Amino acid sequence: MAEGTRFRVLDEHVQSLEQHLHELATGSNKRFEELHLKIEAMMAEEQSHYEALCKDSATTTKKLEQLMEVILNHQQLSSSKDTAGSITQERRILPTPNNSIREDNSSYQLHSRPSQQLPLPRLEFPHFNGDNPKNWVRRYEKYYEIFGIKEQQKLEVAVMHMGPKVDTWFHGYVTERGVMSWEIFAQDVCKRFDSDGLRNVVEEFNKLTQQRTVEDYQEQFEYLRSRLLQTASQFAPEYFLSSFLSGLKEELRSAVKMMYPRSLTQAFEIARLQEQNMAAMLKKSRIWIKNPGSATLSNSSKEAKKLSKIFHWEKKSDIAP
Structure with missing residues (x-):
C-alpha cells in the first residue's frame, strides 16, 4: 500500500513538472514573438523617418539652389553697376570696391520687395607657398576679376603674396626669362610646382x-x-x-x-x-x-544577438544571462 502511494506521488510530481515545462516553453515563445513584433515596428518607424528625411532634404536642397541663384544674379548685377577705383600710390595696391548704390527700374525683387545692394565681402588675397598651383591661379584670376586689376599689374601684385620657397624660385625665373605676361607665368608656375x-x-x-x-x-x-x-x-x-x-x-x-x-x-x-x-x-x-519591461530575455539572448548581427550592430548588446 505504501509503495502504491509513492508511485502515485511520483506520477503526480512528474505531471506537475511536465506542466511547468510546458508553461515555460509557451511563455518563452510568447516573449520571442513580442520581441519580433517590436523589432518589426521599430524598423517600420525608422523607414518612415528615413523617407521623411529624404523628402525634407530634397526640399531644402531645392530652396538653397534657388536662393543661391538669386544671390549670384544679384551680385552679377551689382558688379556691372559698380566701377573699380584707381590704385593708390601709397601702401594700398588693390583698389577699394565702390559700394555706392544706384537704383533703377530693373532692380531685383525678393518676396515682392525691392532688395538692397549687397556690399562686396572682405576677401583675403590668396597666398601661395607652392602647394596646388592650379587652384592658386584659379583663385588669383577670380580675385583679379572681382577687383578689376589691370593685366599689366597682375604679376606685380602676385609677387607680394608668395612664400619663401616660391619667392626664391621667382627671382631666378625673372632673371632668366625677363619680362613676361601673366598667362605665361601662370603656365610656368604650374609646371614648376605641380610636376x-x-x-x-x-x-x-x-x-x-x-x-x-x-x-x-x-x-x-x-x-x-x-x-x-x-x-x-x-x-x-x-x-x-x-x-x-x-x-x-x-x-x-x-x-x-x-x-x-x-x-x-x-x-x-x-x-x-x-x-x-x-x-x-x-x-x-x-x-x-x-x-x-517586465519580460526577461534569459531564454532568448542568443536570438537577440543573432538579430544584432543582421542589423550590423557594431558592439555586442549587454543582455543579462
Whole structure:
C-alpha cells in the first residue's frame, strides 16, 4: 500500500513538472514573438523617418539652389553697376570696391520687395607657398576679376603674396626669362610646382577610404576629386561614383548601393541619411534590450544577438544571462 502511494506521488510530481515545462516553453515563445513584433515596428518607424528625411532634404536642397541663384544674379548685377577705383600710390595696391548704390527700374525683387545692394565681402588675397598651383591661379584670376586689376599689374601684385620657397624660385625665373605676361607665368608656375602632383593625387585618391564619419570622408573625397578635375586627364562621373561607394564602411556600403544612386550628390545624401538611420536604430535597440519591461530575455539572448548581427550592430548588446 505504501509503495502504491509513492508511485502515485511520483506520477503526480512528474505531471506537475511536465506542466511547468510546458508553461515555460509557451511563455518563452510568447516573449520571442513580442520581441519580433517590436523589432518589426521599430524598423517600420525608422523607414518612415528615413523617407521623411529624404523628402525634407530634397526640399531644402531645392530652396538653397534657388536662393543661391538669386544671390549670384544679384551680385552679377551689382558688379556691372559698380566701377573699380584707381590704385593708390601709397601702401594700398588693390583698389577699394565702390559700394555706392544706384537704383533703377530693373532692380531685383525678393518676396515682392525691392532688395538692397549687397556690399562686396572682405576677401583675403590668396597666398601661395607652392602647394596646388592650379587652384592658386584659379583663385588669383577670380580675385583679379572681382577687383578689376589691370593685366599689366597682375604679376606685380602676385609677387607680394608668395612664400619663401616660391619667392626664391621667382627671382631666378625673372632673371632668366625677363619680362613676361601673366598667362605665361601662370603656365610656368604650374609646371614648376605641380610636376608630380597628378601622380600623388591619383595615388592618394585610390587609397582613400572612410575612417570616421561620412561627412569627413566626403570632404576628403571632394578635395581630391577637385584636384583631379583640375588636371588635363579625363575622368568619367561613373569613376568617381564607384570610388566613393567602394570607400564607404562595409556596414554602409551595401545599404547605399541598394538605393542605386545615379550621381555623387545622391550618393553623398543617401550615405549621410543611412549613417543617421543606423545610429538611431542602434541607440533604440540598446535602450530597449536593457529595459524590455517586465519580460526577461534569459531564454532568448542568443536570438537577440543573432538579430544584432543582421542589423550590423557594431558592439555586442549587454543582455543579462
